[in-house]
Amino acid sequence: MAQTAAPLVRAGDTPMLDFERPVVELERKIEELVRVSGGATELHPQIALLGARARELQQKIFAELTPWQKVQLSRHPARPYTLDYIERLVPDFIELHGDRRFADDPAVVGGFGTFAGMPVLVVGHQKGRSTKEKVQRNFGQPKPEGYRKAQRLMELAARTRRPILCLIDTQGAYPGVDAEERGQAEAIATSLEIMAGLPVPIVCAVIGEGGSGGALALGVANRILMLEYATYSVISPEGCASILWRDDGKKAEAAAAMKMTATDLLRLGVVDEVVPEAPGGAHRDHDLSARNLGEALRRHLAELLLMAPEALRNDRYQKFRHMGAFVESGDKAAPTPA
Amino acid sequence: MAWYKREDREDDLSEEKRSVPAGVFTKCPGCRAVLDTDNLNKNHNVCPQCEHHFPLASARRLELILDPGSFVEADATIESVDPLGFRDSKKYGDRLRAARRVSGGADAVRAGSGRIEGTPVEIGVFVFEFMGGSMGSVVGEKVTRIFERALERRAPALVFSASGGARMQEGVLSLMQMAKTSAALGRLREVGLPYISVLLNPTTGGVAASFAMLGDVILAEPKALIAFAGARVIQNTIRQRLPPGFQRAEFLLDHGFLDKIVHRNQTRATLASLLKLLGPRAQS
Numbered sequence: 081m082a083q084t085a086a087p088l089v090r091a092g093d094t095p096m097l098d099f100e101r102p103v104v105e106l107e108r109k110i111e112e113l114v115r116v117s118g119g120a121t122e123l124h125p126q127i128a129l130l131g132a133r134a135r136e137l138q139q140k141i142f143a144e145l146t147p148w149q150k151v152q153l154s155r156h157p158a159r160p161y162t163l164d165y166i167e168r169l170v171p172d173f174i175e176l177h178g179d180r181r182f183a184d185d186p187a188v189v190g191g192f193g194t195f196a197g198m199p200v201l202v203v204g205h206q207k208g209r210s211t212k213e214k215v216q217r218n219f220g221q222p223k224p225e226g227y228r229k230a231q232r233l234m235e236l237a238a239r240t241r242r243p244i245l246c247l248i249d250t251q252g253a254y255p256g257v258d259a260e261e262r263g264q265a266e267a268i269a270t271s272l273e274i275m276a277g278l279p280v281p282i283v284c285a286v287i288g289e290g291g292s293g294g295a296l297a298l299g300v301a302n303r304i305l306m307l308e309y310a311t312y313s314v315i316s317p318e319g320c321a322s323i324l325w326r327d328d329g330k331k332a333e334a335a336a337a338m339k340m341t342a343t344d345l346l347r348l349g350v351v352d353e354v355v356p357e358a359p360g361g362a363h364r365d366h367d368l369s370a371r372n373l374g375e376a377l378r379r380h381l382a383e384l385l386l387m388a389p390e391a392l393r394n395d396r397y398q399k400f401r402h403m404g405a406f407v408e409s410g411d412k413a414a415p416t417p418a
Numbered sequence: 419m420a421w422y423k424r425e426d427r428e429d430d431l432s433e434e435k436r437s438v439p440a441g442v443f444t445k446c447p448g449c450r451a452v453l454d455t456d457n458l459n460k461n462h463n464v465c466p467q468c469e470h471h472f473p474l475a476s477a478r479r480l481e482l483i484l485d486p487g488s489f490v491e492a493d494a495t496i497e498s499v500d501p502l503g504f505r506d507s508k509k510y511g512d513r514l515r516a517a518r519r520v521s522g523g524a525d526a527v528r529a530g531s532g533r534i535e536g537t538p539v540e541i542g543v544f545v546f547e548f549m550g551g552s553m554g555s556v557v558g559e560k561v562t563r564i565f566e567r568a569l570e571r572r573a574p575a576l577v578f579s580a581s582g583g584a585r586m587q588e589g590v591l592s593l594m595q596m597a598k599t600s601a602a603l604g605r606l607r608e609v610g611l612p613y614i615s616v617l618l619n620p621t622t623g624g625v626a627a628s629f630a631m632l633g634d635v636i637l638a639e640p641k642a643l644i645a646f647a648g649a650r651v652i653q654n655t656i657r658q659r660l661p662p663g664f665q666r667a668e669f670l671l672d673h674g675f676l677d678k679i680v681h682r683n684q685t686r687a688t689l690a691s692l693l694k695l696l697g698p699r700a701q702s
Binding site: 253254255256257259260261262263264265266268269270272273274275276277292293296299300312313314315319320323324325333334337338339340345348350396397400401403404405406407408409 | 493495497498499501502504506554555556558559584586588589591592593595596601602603604607624627628629631632646647648651655658660661664665673674
């Protein structure tokens with residue numbers, strides 16, 4: 081589904097969402113004040129006061145974020161992407177390329193490196209930062225070869241008994257003629273089946289957008305983590321609005337109705353843990369957000385490493401086996417009203 | 419009952435109608451012929467002139483495919499709830515009630531056990547009339563149980579899919595059904611029991627991107643629409659005209675994603691042969 085970019089207000093070099101503006105403007109004033117004060121101590125109390133006010137304002141705004149605002153944060157152009165986390169958490173990462181069938185898909189990155197003192201496979205969706213890189217990475221929307229590369233690397237990790245970490249950040253699998261011709265549906269489906277059967281620990285984290293089947297294809301894990309302002313849904317709010325409301329302007333309503341925020345998913349029992357982001361969102365401090373994510377990944381991985389291969393497969397099977405909500409009556413004649 | 423039922427032209431993707439022929443006469447969207455609806459019904463809703471496959475109700479599909487009297491329905495009392503309290507222009511609860519009324523069924527798939535020329539199978543048939551055959555928790559659960567029953571009873575599995583994809587009204591829980599069903603299928607595959615997937619018009623989205631495209635053998639009805647992303651979404655993305663026959667069964671066969679396109683009147687015979695060739699071997 082084609083998505084409209086979040087409405088950005090541009091001030092200087094920093095892309096900014098409209099609800100971030102009051103805080104960022106206040107911070108600009110503080111910087112200005114620091115600059116003009118030139119180290120003069122008489123302005124320090126005032127600067128400290130303004131700093132406290134900025135933090136307070138941010139807390140207040142972020143405590144009352146709507147689901148749609150969280151969607152915007154999950155798509156924030158300055159948000160850390162998969163390679164930003166890898167750079168901070170897996171310094172000796174070696175990226176491996178290609179599906180050995182057709183091509184290398186730059187919208188999915190994968191490779192091995194050391195995490196928490198052990199060799200692991202990391203696979204994730206990758207969006208681009210510059211316009212050129214965005215195009216090269218197809219805006220983080222994988223084609224079948226991206227999923228087939230992930231399958232190849234995951235099967236290698238399974239054979240060599242390496243744990244797998246998956247970072248999810250895509251608006252969805254690419255809806256294009258070439259992707260359909262090469263079997264987008266088959267590629268995603270096969271990823272789901274393969275991941276379900278792997279005998280090694282799998283931890284995934286939704287770090288930005290968890291867009292539908294294209295996200296889930298890296299998400300069949302023993303543990304599912306989600307960053308505080310990440311989203312995960314069956315369809316984009318724009319897509320849902322255009323189908324169910326017949327009006328893609330109703331995206332905010334759709335975002336609320338679909339219950340797609342991290343806290344919603346925790347409540348629905350889909351997500352195991354919500355990982356806190358830097359105050360004001362992960363894009364405000366890539367290092368802090370990466371440390372938080374690293375800590376959570378390490379903790380879950382440590383628990384899973386105690387389990388035998390068959391137990392890991394079983395654990396993953398049971399996790400997804402219990403997802404869903406329905407009623408079942410033993411008596412055919414008396415259906416339970418919804 | 420309408421005196422005259424017009425079907426939209428088949429090449430008009432966005433407006434393609436799915437209703438079962440109901441009037442005294444039905445116009446064929448394939449060849450524009452005006453057909454006697456009784457004759458059409460006798461031919462299992464296939465146009466006798468151009469072989470256009472009209473939709474076929476799930477009960478009639480089961481009759482056509484299985485040995486007479488062999489079907490034992492399972493899990494008929496699983497019903498959808500409204501886990502999100504979802505409401506768009508209508509409440510999800512109201513949509514469910516309306517769908518139950520229209521389809522006469524509890525949800526978008528019927529499941530059970532039966533036999534095809536004596537071979538026991540675990541079978542599922544989608545009910546497209548129920549909210550476009552969309553997969554929510556109930557569909558996911560019933561399909562998962564088909565694979566689990568097949569494993570337990572050492573029987574092949576068979577699913578006739580017709581679905582617009584995941585059911586938006588159950589949000590991410592619908593999405594998770596893709597993983598749940600595919601995981602269950604993985605277990606069946608590990609013990610070497612075959613799963614035959616038959617794709618009907620249309621099979622798209624989250625159903626295509628899970629168990630429907632995972633068949634050990636994948637069959638499809640002629641001209642069935644089979645896709646991950648819908649034509650309109652693709653057109654909005656690439657802003658180009660789509661190639662002729664795009665995402666039709668014949669297109670998928672050409673690209674290597676189907677084993678065989680089978681005429682509705684040949685399906686039972688084809689399945690019977692495949693089950694004999696691939697099913698569990700009789701103890702001798």
